[in-house]
Amino acid sequence: MIDNKRFNSNIKLIAFDADxxxxxxxxxxxxxxxxxxxxxxxxxxxxxxxxxxxxxEKENLPLLGYGxxxxxxxxxxxGIEISxxxxxxxxILKLIKIGKETxxxxxxxxxxxxxxxxxxxxxxxxxxxxxxxLKEQESxxxxxxxxxxxxxxxxxxxxNRDSYISIIENQxxxxxxxxxxxxxxxxxxxxxxxxxxxxxxxxxDITWAHEVVEERDHPNLVRAESLDMVTRFFNINN
Numbered sequence: 688m689i690d691n692k693r694f695n696s697n698i699k700l701i702a703f704d705a706d707x708x709x710x711x712x713x714x715x716x717x718x719x720x721x722x723x724x725x726x727x728x729x730x731x732x733x734x735x736x737x738x739x740x741x742x743x744e745k746e747n748l749p750l751l752g753y754g755x756x757x758x759x760x761x762x763x764x765x766g767i768e769i770s771x772x773x774x775x776x777x778x779i780l781k782l783i784k785i786g787k788e789t790x791x792x793x794x795x796x797x798x799x800x801x802x803x804x805x806x807x808x809x810x811x812x813x814x815x816x817x818x819x820x821l822k823e824q825e826s827x828x829x830x831x832x833x834x835x836x837x838x839x840x841x842x843x844x845x846x847n848r849d850s851y852i853s854i855i856e857n858q859x860x861x862x863x864x865x866x867x868x869x870x871x872x873x874x875x876x877x878x879x880x881x882x883x884x885x886x887x888x889x890x891x892d893i894t895w896a897h898e899v900v901e902e903r904d905h906p907n908l909v910r911a912e913s914l915d916m917v918t919r920f921f922n923i924n925n
Contacts, residue, residue: 692909693922694885699860701807703837704869705817705824707891708914709804710831711795715788716758722785723762726778730769740765752844754820759786790823794831799915804836810923814839816854816867818846818874846874848882855882868917872902880905887911887920 706712720737727736744761751757762782766774774782807813815837817824824842828834839858843850855865862883869875870891879886885907911917 692920694866694920695922697863698811698866698885699864700814700858700866701811702814702816702841702854702865702867703804704867704871704875705815705827705831706819707870708868708875708889709797709800709833710827711797713891715792719758719762719785719789723766723782726781726785727766727769730771730773736765736769739769743768752820753818754823755786755790756820756823758789759783762786791826794827796831796833797914801833801836803914803917804833806918806923807921808836810921812838814841814854814858816841816843816846816851816869816875818843846871846878848878851878851882851884855884876908880907883907887917889914889917 703709720740721733723740724733724736731739740761743765744758747757747761747764751760759782762785763779766778766782770778804813813836815828815833817828817840819842821842828840834840841850841854851865851867855862858865863885865879865884866886867875867879867884868887868889870889872888872890876886876888886905886909888902888908888910889912890910909920911920
């Protein structure tokens with residue numbers, strides 16, 4: 688559903704999520720999960736393998752955070768658990784390889800991502816707000832070719848109320864002056880709405896189970912079917 692809402696001049700800062708908002712990311716992890724399940728097939732079926740991996744990933748989040756490195760550790764832990772310690776060194780090396788191949792993939796931008804950033808950056812300061820491993824996210828941002836459109840970049844360990852309040856305070860604006868654009872209702876949308884900001888939600892075709900929450904309507908929220916529809920919510924001519 689596309690809302691007819693327009694954001695007015697009250698917006699002083701627009702923040703974009705990175706992974707699965709500006710470029711493809713979760714697809715690479717989904718392919719890695721498929722390869723993990725294939726490797727676990729002597730001990731369990733596809734669903735059992737993925738349920739175990741998801742549980743282990745969630746257990747590791749508070750300590751290890753997000754990104755490919757924690758994912759590699761979770762692959763190994765899950766493989767050892769599923770196989771009851773029967774994994775060979777060769778199979779463990781295969782798990783490490785599966786995890787490493789999620790790093791350094793070619794950055795695939797969503798259609799018109801650069802054009803949209805170019806257009807909006809002519810009217811608003813833009814901030815990139817992403818979470819995960821610092822080195823890994825810095826590499827993605829550099830390889831994306833989009834860095835020049837952002838006046839500020841925030842790489843956070845978690846996206847929650849406190850992290851968005853910190854952004855607002857650092858930028859010396861009020862919550863009603865802040866707009867977030869992202870694909871995760873849990874991380875990009877809810878916390879921003881809760882502190883009084885606005886948001887544009889762009890649902891992804893693939894969403895990590897940990898990021899799935901119940902969606903709801905809000906006066907400060909609009910939904911876009913794709914990234915290239917974002918500019919229609921602003922009264923800008925070029």
